[in-house]
Amino acid sequence: MESRIQKQARPDSMLLNMGPSHPAMHGTFRIMLELDGERIVNAECEIGYLHRGFEKTCENKTYFNLLPYTDRLNYVSPQINNLGYCMTMEKMLGVGVPERAQLIRVLMGELSRVSDHLTCIAAMAMENGAFTVFLYMMKAREFLWDVIEFTTGSRMTTSYIRIGGVRADLAAGWRETVAKGVLETRRVLKDVHGLLDGNQIFLNRTRGLAAISKEDALSYGWTGPCLRSTGVLYDVRKAHPYLLYDRLQFDVPLGEYGDNFDRYMVRMKEMEQSLRLIEQVAALIPDAAPRVQAEGLEPAEAIRRGRLENPRRPVRLSPNLEGSEKDVYPQILTADAPVAVPAKEDTYTTMEGLISHFLFFMKGHGIRPPRGDVYFSVEGGNGELGYYVVSDGTDRPYRLHLRAPCFHLVSALEGLIKGRFVADVIPTFGSMNMIGGELDR
Amino acid sequence: MSGFDFLTTRFDTALGWARKFSLFHYPFVTACCGMEYMSAACAHFDLDRFGAGWTRFTPRQADMLLVVGTVSHKLAPVLRTVYEQMMEPKWVVAFGACAVSGGIYQNYAAVQGIDRIIPVDIYIPGCPPRPEMVLDGLLKLQEKIQTQGQDWRWRKKT
Amino acid sequence: MEKEDLIEALRARFPAEVEAYAESYGDQTLVVRREALRPLMTALKAAPFDYALLLDATCVDFLASESRLEMVYHLYSLSRNRRLRIKASLPGDNPVVDSLVGLWKNADWLEREVFDMFGVAFMGHPDLRRILMYEGFEGHPLRKSYPWRKEQPRIPLKD
Numbered sequence: 001m002e003s004r005i006q007k008q009a010r011p012d013s014m015l016l017n018m019g020p021s022h023p024a025m026h027g028t029f030r031i032m033l034e035l036d037g038e039r040i041v042n043a044e045c046e047i048g049y050l051h052r053g054f055e056k057t058c059e060n061k062t063y064f065n066l067l068p069y070t071d072r073l074n075y076v077s078p079q080i081n082n083l084g085y086c087m088t089m090e091k092m093l094g095v096g097v098p099e100r101a102q103l104i105r106v107l108m109g110e111l112s113r114v115s116d117h118l119t120c121i122a123a124m125a126m127e128n129g130a131f132t133v134f135l136y137m138m139k140a141r142e143f144l145w146d147v148i149e150f151t152t153g154s155r156m157t158t159s160y161i162r163i164g165g166v167r168a169d170l171a172a173g174w175r176e177t178v179a180k181g182v183l184e185t186r187r188v189l190k191d192v193h194g195l196l197d198g199n200q201i202f203l204n205r206t207r208g209l210a211a212i213s214k215e216d217a218l219s220y221g222w223t224g225p226c227l228r229s230t231g232v233l234y235d236v237r238k239a240h241p242y243l244l245y246d247r248l249q250f251d252v253p254l255g256e257y258g259d260n261f262d263r264y265m266v267r268m269k270e271m272e273q274s275l276r277l278i279e280q281v282a283a284l285i286p287d288a289a290p291r292v293q294a295e296g297l298e299p300a301e302a303i304r305r306g307r308l309e310n311p312r313r314p315v316r317l318s319p320n321l322e323g324s325e326k327d328v329y330p331q332i333l334t335a336d337a338p339v340a341v342p343a344k345e346d347t348y349t350t351m352e353g354l355i356s357h358f359l360f361f362m363k364g365h366g367i368r369p370p371r372g373d374v375y376f377s378v379e380g381g382n383g384e385l386g387y388y389v390v391s392d393g394t395d396r397p398y399r400l401h402l403r404a405p406c407f408h409l410v411s412a413l414e415g416l417i418k419g420r421f422v423a424d425v426i427p428t429f430g431s432m433n434m435i436g437g438e439l440d441r
Numbered sequence: 442m443s444g445f446d447f448l449t450t451r452f453d454t455a456l457g458w459a460r461k462f463s464l465f466h467y468p469f470v471t472a473c474c475g476m477e478y479m480s481a482a483c484a485h486f487d488l489d490r491f492g493a494g495w496t497r498f499t500p501r502q503a504d505m506l507l508v509v510g511t512v513s514h515k516l517a518p519v520l521r522t523v524y525e526q527m528m529e530p531k532w533v534v535a536f537g538a539c540a541v542s543g544g545i546y547q548n549y550a551a552v553q554g555i556d557r558i559i560p561v562d563i564y565i566p567g568c569p570p571r572p573e574m575v576l577d578g579l580l581k582l583q584e585k586i587q588t589q590g591q592d593w594r595w596r597k598k599t
Numbered sequence: 600m601e602k603e604d605l606i607e608a609l610r611a612r613f614p615a616e617v618e619a620y621a622e623s624y625g626d627q628t629l630v631v632r633r634e635a636l637r638p639l640m641t642a643l644k645a646a647p648f649d650y651a652l653l654l655d656a657t658c659v660d661f662l663a664s665e666s667r668l669e670m671v672y673h674l675y676s677l678s679r680n681r682r683l684r685i686k687a688s689l690p691g692d693n694p695v696v697d698s699l700v701g702l703w704k705n706a707d708w709l710e711r712e713v714f715d716m717f718g719v720a721f722m723g724h725p726d727l728r729r730i731l732m733y734e735g736f737e738g739h740p741l742r743k744s745y746p747w748r749k750e751q752p753r754i755p756l757k758d
Contacts, residue, residue, distance in 0.1 A: 027475060053549055403654055407709075547748060549747065
């Protein structure tokens with residue numbers, strides 16, 4: 001099979017293939033270059049190596065079931081994908097979300113955003129030779145992932161943000177963990193600013209390279225930090241505020257030239273703003289009332305007793321996910337409509353609870369939005385992450401489409417690297433933060 | 442002659458010891474598991490303390506192929522090529538549920554486990570596996586390398 | 600209200616082409632005829648509508664129920680902070696529509712993806728070929744008629 005670049009190439013130029021399995025290709029991405037010495041005459045990008053059939057799979061799963069698939073789209077900031085999907089469904093179903101759950105969502109979203117930017121800068125710096133930056137930022141990411149893990153049970157792909165709220169309340173002692181995470185991340189950011197901002201090698205490789213104008217960036221459909229690095233102020237959190245972003249104070253950093261260095265700097269400054277948001281939200285979340293650790297029945301015992309009488313004593317749940325007890329439910333999940341899994345205490349002990357649990361999961365029942373279509377977007381790590389859902393009234397989406405921000409970013413890559421050296425491909429591609437799960441879906 | 446067997450087993454043990462503590466891996470990273478691979482390789486959960494720290498970014502210099510993440514049908518020939526570029530002795534670790542068995546993606550696009558393409562030595566399940574699981578898998582691989590008969594004559598694997 | 604004024608202005612300019620206007624869940628949607636897509640988009644990109652960003656271009660398969668494919672475009676105007684959805688129906692036996700490559704550069708890859716996944720042909724597209732699937736893949740995966748689990752391996756698989 002001859003690719004386009006092979007057909008168009010001059011007879012005396014060299015063809016070089018980078019990827020799809022390549023250390024700097026951030027996953028799987030293929031760039032075919034036509035070279036004249038070191039200078040790139042023509043470039044062709046090939047994507048699709050991580051196409052996993054997300055949209056087709058979503059047509060065959062119920063609205064609740066497909067939540068883990070959304071985690072694995074932009075896998076460096078998984079909760080933001082969850083959030084986008086859940087808010088799209090909440091818009092369609094017309095349910096509200098309790099305030100505590102909204103605050104927790106903002107906290108998790110900003111933690112994910114910081115992880116996203118940390119990973120992007122770390123990978124970009126490592127590929128340019130700054131291995132220390134990579135190690136430092138991965139260390140900071142571990143502290144942030146601690147916060148996520150203690151609450152949700154998983155470090156990365158959490159499926160924590162659910163339609164109607166969140167899965168469980170924050171873990172006990174979350175304030176210390178968040179404070180530690182923010183402190184460590186600030187230390188690392190200070191170190192990285194010192195290592196890279198004035199570093200002549202880094203500046204030579206990023207300053208003035210792959211600059212893009214505002215008009216071009218808009219024409220390519222760029223959003224997010226890459227668009228803001230050209231000077232265009234468009235942040236979905238400010239333009240169409242969702243959750244509680246209109247009540248929180250944060251700035252949106254802008255760049256000037258739209259080159260690699262500006263994309264790096266905008267991400268660094270956005271991390272500081274996200275940390276600011278995390279601190280504000282942590283101050284706003286009230287302490288949960290101390291839960292009375294009454295002795296409870298074991299679930300098996302409660303089921304057995306439930307056959308004889310209605311046990312009025314609390315049921316002790318398995319310690320797998322604390323924070324999802326029934327008394328916490330009103331704060332973390334909406335009661336507007338049956339869009340959330342019923343509390344386990346009800347499921348195990350009452351007939352109505354069991355029936356409602358069964359109906360939630362049974363094929364043909366569960367979440368069934370009215371016919372129609374809806375589009376909603378949130379600010380992802382790469383830009384506007386939008387979900388377009390078409391419903392035909394059944395329990396499965398008729399069509400679910402993801403507006404992937406990095407699809408548009410990467411479509412501009414061929415134009416940006418033409419005329420540059422081979423070595424310039426690396427910082428350019430690294431500064432765009434291509435995430436395969438989102439690009440190929 | 443029994444003395445000869447004693448010498449070859451001693452030699453096997455020594456060679457196994459040397460090989461298991463100097464693994465050079467080639468990370469064939471595709472998807473979400475790559476993030477946990479990065480965590481496992483970095484300072485918090487260090488791969489280097491097991492001797493497997495040095496990432497060789499070319500298969501020709503590596504002896505462990507770490508297939509991290511989902512392999513799609515589009516990528517399958519590339520994986521086969523990379524595997525064939527590696528020299529003996531080589532081991533393959535399937536990292537993550539998608540590499541082990543296709544994971545949650547049972548559809549037209551994903552290969553249902555990389556053992557349909559290349560032979561696999563260690564399977565590390567998880568979606569994504571915790572770094573501790575990765576280290577456990579690595580230890581199992583080291584045990585396997587130590588105890589398997591060392592092919593110090595060239596012998597082609599299927 | 601600003602919203603209605605501009606939509607009215609648009610409908611006044613293109614009376615025959617705009618088939619319907621709807622608002623669902625707060626999203627404005629225009630249903631247009633496919634022949635009018637390019638002139639309408641050109642007008643929408645220019646002042647005063649000023650939809651500078653083509654956010655998304657995708658397709659929905661209604662072949663089984665209504666024998667049509669429906670192209671769905673999402674536009675965004677930065678200066679007016681407004682979103683707009685444009686829908687155009689394509690007949691199932693001849694799903695061809697004008698390409699928007701001259702207007703927005705990301706239409707190139709977006710349309711390649713719709714071609715790959717649904718089989719819609721775009722007239723005027725410089726290089727219409729598959730983007731997510733590989734050459735040799737038969738069929739268009741996101742069509743309802745394509746079986747979800749039908750794999751087409753590129754190299755012979757074991758077991």
